[in-house]
Amino acid sequence: MRLLIIEDEKPLANVLKKGFEENAFTVDLAFDGEDGLFRAEYYDFDAILLDILLPKMDGMSLLHSLRKKGIATPVLMLTAKRGMQDKVTGLETGADDYIPKPFEFPELLARVRSAIRRSKGKPSPVVTIGNLSIDTNARQVRREERDIALSAKEYEYLEYLAMNRDRVVSRQELLNHVYSTCYDFDSNIVEVYISNLRSKVDRDFATKLIHTVRGAGYILTEKRVFGD
Numbered sequence: 001m002r003l004l005i006i007e008d009e010k011p012l013a014n015v016l017k018k019g020f021e022e023n024a025f026t027v028d029l030a031f032d033g034e035d036g037l038f039r040a041e042y043y044d045f046d047a048i049l050l051d052i053l054l055p056k057m058d059g060m061s062l063l064h065s066l067r068k069k070g071i072a073t074p075v076l077m078l079t080a081k082r083g084m085q086d087k088v089t090g091l092e093t094g095a096d097d098y099i100p101k102p103f104e105f106p107e108l109l110a111r112v113r114s115a116i117r118r119s120k121g122k123p124s125p126v127v128t129i130g131n132l133s134i135d136t137n138a139r140q141v142r143r144e145e146r147d148i149a150l151s152a153k154e155y156e157y158l159e160y161l162a163m164n165r166d167r168v169v170s171r172q173e174l175l176n177h178v179y180s181t182c183y184d185f186d187s188n189i190v191e192v193y194i195s196n197l198r199s200k201v202d203r204d205f206a207t208k209l210i211h212t213v214r215g216a217g218y219i220l221t222e223k224r225v226f227g228d
Contacts, residue, residue, distance in 0.1 A: 001046040001116055001159065002026045002177045006036030006062070007078065008054050016049065019105050020112075024139055024156050028180050033057025040066055044176040045073050046116050046163075049108075050095075052079040060093055067094035074115040078103075113137065120163045127162040130222035132201065132209055134162045141201075148200050153178070157193045158201070161210070161220035170217035194218055 003025045007013040010031060017027045028043070030036035033054040040048055040062070052059035063075055076097040087098045096115045099108060113136060117123055125137040132143045139155055141148040150158065156178050161169060171190045194210065202208045211225040212218055219225060 001156070001163075002028070002044065002180070003047050003049065003112065004028050004030065004036070004039055004043075004045045005049045006030045006033070006040075006054065006059070007049065007051045008032060009051075016105075016108075019109070023109055024152055024159065026156065026178055026180050031055075033059065033062045037062050037065060040071065040073065041069065044173070046119075046177060047074045047076065047112050049112070050075050050077050052077060060089065063093050063095060072119070074119045076108075076111060076115055110137075116163070122163060127165065129162065129165050129209055129220055130207060131205075134159060136162075143201065143205065150197075150200060154193060154196055154200070157190075158197055158220075161218060164220075166219065166221045166223065168213050168217045168219045173217070 001024070003020055005013055005016050005027060007016070007029075008031050013029050013031065017029055020027050028039060028045070030039050034056040036050070036054070037057060050059045050063060054062070059077060059079070063077070066073070066075070074096040075094065076099055077095045078099050078101060080101045091098060096118075097111050099111065113125070117125065117136070125135060127134045127136065132141070134141050136159060141150055141155070141158065157174065160174065160177050174190050194212070198208075198210050202210055207222060209220055209222060210218065211221065213225065
């Protein structure tokens, strides 16, 4: 999952970035409202952490601009303001959650994960596709009660496909959600990771779950797929 953190306190932003990256997120940072708005408008994110008090453009104005343009990315507001009216204003402007500072990182992580699951219509932390189960909290993958060991990046690919199960995900969409804007892509990196996942997730099972739709992308599904 790809997360945008818009926070002008650089030490806090970097600590959050490290914490989320240790939990299988790809993280982009913006330190002011104008840069944050640009990134939120022109890149794909699964969620946005947004501070209210920002230089150049405040968080409320940024959020209002995103929602006015029809960008529905889940937004969780971070703020030192604890007044009820501030919370009400944030939620009515289109925030998905409102988190006062200081906060505990495990709670923040859980709230971000929950917001992403809700946005994708998957409220449960465990995603099941046939006999494959993916615990998005514990980052554990099992098939027919057999544990499947994945690298951190392999897990990120599989989790994104699982959150979009039964839908074709293009190569570019995978790149957009699994890597940050500063990553220097190898030309065949997606194909390499999909091949690794097939070897670990599908190889020993009669029913294949990871499919290629030629000219379109990849899909994680137990349904029959033509053109694989």
